[in-house]
Amino acid sequence: MSSPPNPFFDANAPSGLETPPSAPLPPLAEKQPPIEDPIWTGWEVLALGAVTVFLAMFLFPLLVTLAAHKWIYPRAPLTEIVRYPGLIVLSQLLSYVVILGFMYSIVRRDRTVDFWQAIRWNWPRNAGAYLLLGIVLSFSLQAFAHLLPIPKNLPIDQFLRTTREAYLLSIFGVTFAPLLEELFFRGFLYPVLARRLGMGVAVFLTALGFAAIHGAQLMYSWGPVLIIFMVGLALTVVRARTKSVAASLLTHIAYNGTLSTLMYVATDGFRHLEKLNQ
Numbered sequence: 562m563s564s565p566p567n568p569f570f571d572a573n574a575p576s577g578l579e580t581p582p583s584a585p586l587p588p589l590a591e592k593q594p595p596i597e598d599p600i601w602t603g604w605e606v607l608a609l610g611a612v613t614v615f616l617a618m619f620l621f622p623l624l625v626t627l628a629a630h631k632w633i634y635p636r637a638p639l640t641e642i643v644r645y646p647g648l649i650v651l652s653q654l655l656s657y658v659v660i661l662g663f664m665y666s667i668v669r670r671d672r673t674v675d676f677w678q679a680i681r682w683n684w685p686r687n688a689g690a691y692l693l694l695g696i697v698l699s700f701s702l703q704a705f706a707h708l709l710p711i712p713k714n715l716p717i718d719q720f721l722r723t724t725r726e727a728y729l730l731s732i733f734g735v736t737f738a739p740l741l742e743e744l745f746f747r748g749f750l751y752p753v754l755a756r757r758l759g760m761g762v763a764v765f766l767t768a769l770g771f772a773a774i775h776g777a778q779l780m781y782s783w784g785p786v787l788i789i790f791m792v793g794l795a796l797t798v799v800r801a802r803t804k805s806v807a808a809s810l811l812t813h814i815a816y817n818g819t820l821s822t823l824m825y826v827a828t829d830g831f832r833h834l835e836k837l838n839q
Contacts, residue, residue, distance in 0.1 A: 596760050597752035600679055601667050606749050612663055613745065616656040625652040646719055646726045650733050657741045664744060680748040683805035691799065691808045695815025698795055702788050703823070709784035713838050717778040721824075727831040731821035739813040746771050746793070747800040747809045760801050768793030792816060 626643045634642050642648065668679045685691060720730040746767050754763035771793030772786050779785035800809040828834050 595756045597755040597763075599749070599752040599756070600671060600674060601749065601753065603753045603757070605667055606753050609660075609663060609667065609745065609749060613656075613660050616659055617653055621652040621656040621659075622649065625655070644719065646722075647729060649720075650729055653733070654737055657737050660741060661744070664749065667749075680744065680806055681752070681800075681804050682807050683803070684807045685803060685805055685811070688807075688811055691811040692815040694795075694799070695812040695817075696819050698792065698812065699816045699819035699823075702791060703820075705791075706784070706788050709787065710782070711784045712780060712782050715778065715780050715782070715785065718837075721834050721837060724831040724834070727824070727828070727834060731825070734817040734821060735814050739810060739817060742771070742774075743796070743800075743806055743810040743813055747797060748806045751797055751800060755801070764794065764797045764801055767797045771796070 622643060625648050626639055629642050629645070629648055630637065630639055665676055668674055668676045720726050750770065751763055751767045754766055758766070768790055772790035775789045776786055779789065796809045796813055799812050800806060803809075824837065825831060828836050
């Protein structure tokens with residue numbers, strides 16, 4: 562037989578034995594996306610670098626030298642032909658075409674990926690600002706170079722013996738050379754370094770590699786190499802801050818173009834190249 566209900570008990574009243582409502586759980590921390598996230602790996606960049614060295618420094622110089630010896634300079638020794646500036650530029654140009662094709666194949670292994678978008682081309686709206694930056698950078702570093710020990714005779718001077726060679730070097734220096742260098746260093750190398758090591762270390766290492774490939778042209782003299790390293794730092798910072806290879810390319814072109822223009826003016830239109838060694 563059940564007991565009658567207690568008229569003084571409120572079933573809806575809170576009980577001291579009840580468990581207090583639990584506090585809401587803090588939201589899970591969202592994983593930050595990487596600074597850069599290229600679709601290629603560091604091993605692929607290493608392979609690209611090895612292919613570049615092999616093609617640009619060995620295979621195409623050899624092929625062009627042999628072809629020139631057979632059809633153009635049959636009586637000249639091979640050791641002399643290989644140093645002809647025009648043939649050196651031609652071999653570089655041919656190797657660059659193949660290297661660009663290799664770069665394209667690395668990105669386009671995934672057919673859904675656009676090449677220019679993958680390398681962060683991203684043409685800047687204020688293109689003139691990056692051209693101006695390259696001009697200012699050129700004047701600033703040339704002024705700084707006067708404080709450093711710069712040898713008078715460098716291997717790169719072999720391109721400045723005649724007017725035609727000076728024009729050839731200047732044209733190549735504002736077209737194919739900066740394009741390939743920006744695609745490799747700022748397009749392919751910097752993103753994989755930034756993803757693994759962070760922006761600061763990636764900028765430093767990219768600039769270091771950029772200086773290293775120019776070392777042979779500068780006899781590995783620390784003064785000129787330091788200038789090139791500082792150029793590499795500036796170009797990589799532009800790429801890192803803007804996420805645009807096009808922006809660093811414009812700066813690079815303006816830098817090289819300013820140097821060529823100064824040299825053109827100083828030598829009376831490349832007619833008195835001896836003034837460069839005075």
